[in-house]
Amino acid sequence: MSRRFLSIGECMVELSQAGDGLLRKGFAGDTFNTAWYARACLAADWSVDYFTALGDDAMSEEMLAFIDKSGIGTSLIRRIRGRTPGLYMINLKDGERSFSYWRDSSAARSLAADPDRLREAVESAAVIYFSGITLAILPHEDAETLLAEVRRAKAAGKLVVFDPNIRPRLWSSYDVMHTTISEGARSSVIVMPSFDDEAAHFGDDSIEATIHRYRTLGAVDIVVKNGADGVRLNFAGEETFVPAEKVKKVVDTTSAGDSFNGAFLARYLETSDAPAAARFAAKVAARVVSEHGALVAKEKLGLDRG
Numbered sequence: 001m002s003r004r005f006l007s008i009g010e011c012m013v014e015l016s017q018a019g020d021g022l023l024r025k026g027f028a029g030d031t032f033n034t035a036w037y038a039r040a041c042l043a044a045d046w047s048v049d050y051f052t053a054l055g056d057d058a059m060s061e062e063m064l065a066f067i068d069k070s071g072i073g074t075s076l077i078r079r080i081r082g083r084t085p086g087l088y089m090i091n092l093k094d095g096e097r098s099f100s101y102w103r104d105s106s107a108a109r110s111l112a113a114d115p116d117r118l119r120e121a122v123e124s125a126a127v128i129y130f131s132g133i134t135l136a137i138l139p140h141e142d143a144e145t146l147l148a149e150v151r152r153a154k155a156a157g158k159l160v161v162f163d164p165n166i167r168p169r170l171w172s173s174y175d176v177m178h179t180t181i182s183e184g185a186r187s188s189v190i191v192m193p194s195f196d197d198e199a200a201h202f203g204d205d206s207i208e209a210t211i212h213r214y215r216t217l218g219a220v221d222i223v224v225k226n227g228a229d230g231v232r233l234n235f236a237g238e239e240t241f242v243p244a245e246k247v248k249k250v251v252d253t254t255s256a257g258d259s260f261n262g263a264f265l266a267r268y269l270e271t272s273d274a275p276a277a278a279r280f281a282a283k284v285a286a287r288v289v290s291e292h293g294a295l296v297a298k299e300k301l302g303l304d305r306g
């Protein structure tokens with residue numbers, strides 16, 4: 001089988017405060033962040049590709065060049081004339097961060113509107129990664145197309161991985177959100193939820209309840225992330241707890257979960273040892289929360305010591 005890791009979703013333009021009212025431009029988005037960390041941690045004989053849709057404006061070109069420079073493949077990306085990427089801004093007030101989004105008409109919302117292209121991309125990969133955010137931004141029919149495609153990939157023996165990444169504001173209703181996220185999990189092999197989201201939006205009263213719910217839906221393996229309280233793994237029915245690494249000073253928790261997922265999958269693909277992969281990913285995520293920004297450079301991840 002090919003050694004291609006395919007991540008599907010939306011990468012946005014990120015504007016953050018640079019002082020004196022100036023804004024710094026970057027690029028980020030949950031599934032792209034995970035691709036970034038998978039790329040940093042996977043051996044060179046793996047390719048990591050991003051699947052999304054972009055427009056034909058200068059910002060789309062710049063994002064494409066950035067993804068390419070990150071060592072992540074761009075050849076599968078759909079281009080749509082006249083469209084633009086989504087954008088978000090990180091606001092900082094009295095040390096508290098809040099986010100403003102402009103993504104309602106982003107090109108990425110049409111990423112699954114060309115089913116043949118989507119199928120070709122999925123068929124070319126051994127690992128397919130997507131999230132609840134990927135599903136949330138798609139028109140209902142396109143979310144069904146994507147789900148059918150990943151179900152097909154799972155049936156073909158590919159490793160389909162799903163992070164529910166629950167964001168109620170992106171969904172038209174709680175009902176649609178619950179049904180579609182459950183369908184995402186059912187269509188996947190590995191599900192990687194964050195317990196605080198699952199407790200808040202599915203009403204789970206324990207990590208065991210989250211594991212039970214996703215297992216009952218049909219997920220094979222489950223990794224429940226719980227911030228500084230570590231992760232609980234349920235792989236092939238076997239349960240393990242892996243603690244988080246101690247962090248001297250938490251600077252910015254942006255993309256903690258995304259980096260954990262990328263690092264975990266990279267190591268798991270090489271070793272098939274889920275607890276060891278989780279210990280490695282906890283080290284990487286600890287480095288990520290100790291630095292500013294969603295995308296921490298490979299050199300700062302301490303991979304040699306990992």
Ligand code: ADP
Pocket residue numbers: 194195225226227228230231244245246247250253255256257258260281282283285286289
């Ligand atoms: P998400 O960002 O999806 O909410 P979590 O907050 O559960 O995910 O964090 C993901 C991983 O990041 C954790 O499993 C842990 O390894 C690491 N992490 C997050 N917060 C901390 C922290 N305060 N100290 C150490 N590690 C952390």
